[in-house]
Amino acid sequence: MSQTKPRIKLGLSMAGYGYHHSAWLHPEVPADGVNTFDFYLEQARIAERGLFDMAFLADFVTFSMIDVPKGASGRSLRGGGFEPLTLLAALAPQTRNIGLVATASTTFGVPFHVARAFASIDQLSHGRAGWNVVTSFQDEEAVNFGSRAILDKSSRYDRAEEFVDVVTGLWDSMAPDTFLYDRESGRLFDPAKVRALNHEGKHFSVRGPLGTPRSVQGRPIIVQAGASEEGQELAARTADVVYSVQTSIAGAARFYEGLKSRMAKHGRARDQMKIMPGILPVVGGTEEEAQRKFRAMQEMIDPLVGLRYLSALFGDLSDHPLDGPVPDLRKDKELATRAQLILDLARKNDWSIRQLYQRTAIGNTHNVVVGTPEQIADEMQAWMENKAADGFNFLPALSPLSLREFVDEVIPVLQKRGLYRTEYEGTTLRENLGLEMPPTAH
Ligand SMILES: Cc1cc2nc3c(=O)[nH]c(=O)nc-3n(C[C@H](O)[C@H](O)[C@H](O)COP(=O)(O)O)c2cc1C
Numbered sequence: 001m002s003q004t005k006p007r008i009k010l011g012l013s014m015a016g017y018g019y020h021h022s023a024w025l026h027p028e029v030p031a032d033g034v035n036t037f038d039f040y041l042e043q044a045r046i047a048e049r050g051l052f053d054m055a056f057l058a059d060f061v062t063f064s065m066i067d068v069p070k071g072a073s074g075r076s077l078r079g080g081g082f083e084p085l086t087l088l089a090a091l092a093p094q095t096r097n098i099g100l101v102a103t104a105s106t107t108f109g110v111p112f113h114v115a116r117a118f119a120s121i122d123q124l125s126h127g128r129a130g131w132n133v134v135t136s137f138q139d140e141e142a143v144n145f146g147s148r149a150i151l152d153k154s155s156r157y158d159r160a161e162e163f164v165d166v167v168t169g170l171w172d173s174m175a176p177d178t179f180l181y182d183r184e185s186g187r188l189f190d191p192a193k194v195r196a197l198n199h200e201g202k203h204f205s206v207r208g209p210l211g212t213p214r215s216v217q218g219r220p221i222i223v224q225a226g227a228s229e230e231g232q233e234l235a236a237r238t239a240d241v242v243y244s245v246q247t248s249i250a251g252a253a254r255f256y257e258g259l260k261s262r263m264a265k266h267g268r269a270r271d272q273m274k275i276m277p278g279i280l281p282v283v284g285g286t287e288e289e290a291q292r293k294f295r296a297m298q299e300m301i302d303p304l305v306g307l308r309y310l311s312a313l314f315g316d317l318s319d320h321p322l323d324g325p326v327p328d329l330r331k332d333k334e335l336a337t338r339a340q341l342i343l344d345l346a347r348k349n350d351w352s353i354r355q356l357y358q359r360t361a362i363g364n365t366h367n368v369v370v371g372t373p374e375q376i377a378d379e380m381q382a383w384m385e386n387k388a389a390d391g392f393n394f395l396p397a398l399s400p401l402s403l404r405e406f407v408d409e410v411i412p413v414l415q416k417r418g419l420y421r422t423e424y425e426g427t428t429l430r431e432n433l434g435l436e437m438p439p440t441a442h
Contacts, residue, residue: 012396014043018399037082040091044095048098054100055091058103061136064079071304073308084102088129095128099429106160112208129429130429132243133222154230157228157234163203173214225244236265237268249382249383256387277367277383280362287372294362303357305361309361321353323353325353342360377413
């Protein structure tokens with residue numbers, strides 16, 4: 001076992017019932033899961049048993065009631081669930097090692113609130129918090145915050161750049177030894193160790209300081225998943241971890257190299273960012289068994305749910321025969337890249353509409369790997385060796401079943417190959433990710 005091999009970093013995405021759009025129909029998935037705390041606690045604990053770096057909560061600030069095609073609404077979830085930071089606060093004392101990452105939007109949030117909430121989660125978890133910075137992209141979210149439509153992308157990222165600077169600046173309000181708790185001298189804290197931010201910018205005016213003590217990991221981890229030019233620039237400058245959607249090693253390696261090479265101009269070393277593309281493994285004792293499991297999952301997708309999923313990308317397809325070819329499709333402005341990717345897949349493989357949703361409504365176009373534990377480990381190893389990833393954002397098809405199978409069957413194979421830790425290296429998320437402490441203004 002070589003110690004010089006880079007170790008795989010692993011995150012768990014705890015979205016909904018899993019990344020299968022009809023997952024809640026599966027008899028081993030708790031039907032009321034997303035509305036119960038225990039569902040999330042169980043996932044965090046299994047991931048912690050599997051020595052995952054972090055557990056992550058995606059968030060869309062809307063609860064979709066769109067009924068396209070007719071009758072589809074109410075058969076699957078889009079949005080909803082617990083407010084992610086509140087949920088992390090509940091998970092913090094019930095877990096010991098796993099990083100706790102939640103999403104907060106720079107378009108709808110306020111920097112002081114965001115800085116304070118994550119700094120507090122970080123204290124409650126003793127240095128395990130992370131913020132997934134998103135700019136949000138849906139009109140369905142904008143309507144909950146006083147607008148009819150979402151801001152255009154460049155305005156969103158303009159605000160996001162300043163937003164992240166204000167938040168990280170506020171996290172730097174206090175030196176590590178600010179609090180003295182010195183009863184003899186009567187000095188509780190040292191005012192000389194507290195720094196106001198005095199930020200005056202295009203979007204925000206924030207004096208500070210933030211009253212939450214400095215994080216033991218310097219500051220919470222910043223996660224980003226922006227794929228556009230603007231998104232990649234924000235990530236190159238500010239992100240510790242990047243999630244991405246990649247379906248081939250070659251494409252992932254290009255993205256990896258492109259993003260890492262943007263870091264130097266911001267004075268950052270390449271290893272100070274961990275790139276973690278999504279992976280959705282379907283594990284079986286044999287390859288045939290894994291394929292059988294995958295086919296059974298595909299057949300489980302409610303056709304109305306499948307069409308609803310496609311409608312978000314292409315509009316209503318319910319007038320077309322389910323087993324006929326995929327027609328030329330309307331492309332949604334904001335999601336054009338993803339819609340095109342899916343359409344290209346359909347054309348290349350000559351898929352019907354049914355086959356298109358069966359293939360893509362499990363995993364949302366992320367990399368789906370069906371095979372034995374060894375085959376899944378081979379795939380992960382190949383991505384690491386080809387500099388296509390520093391680790392993976394694990395996407396369970398069915399929660400928590402798929403996670404449990406992965407931890408019990410694939411993790412031991414990765415460990416045996418020296419590709420994965422056998423114990424946590426540190427106590428903070430930053431230590432486990434192998435990232436340096438950020439510089440301080442003090
Ligand atoms: C794994 C992953 C998780 C994401 N989670 C969220 C989320 O929770 N909320 C959200 O609004 N956007 C989320 N996104 C979308 C991204 O933040 C981003 O908007 C998207 O990748 C498009 O990139 P762009 O904004 O640079 O065009 C996620 C993307 C990926 C790949």
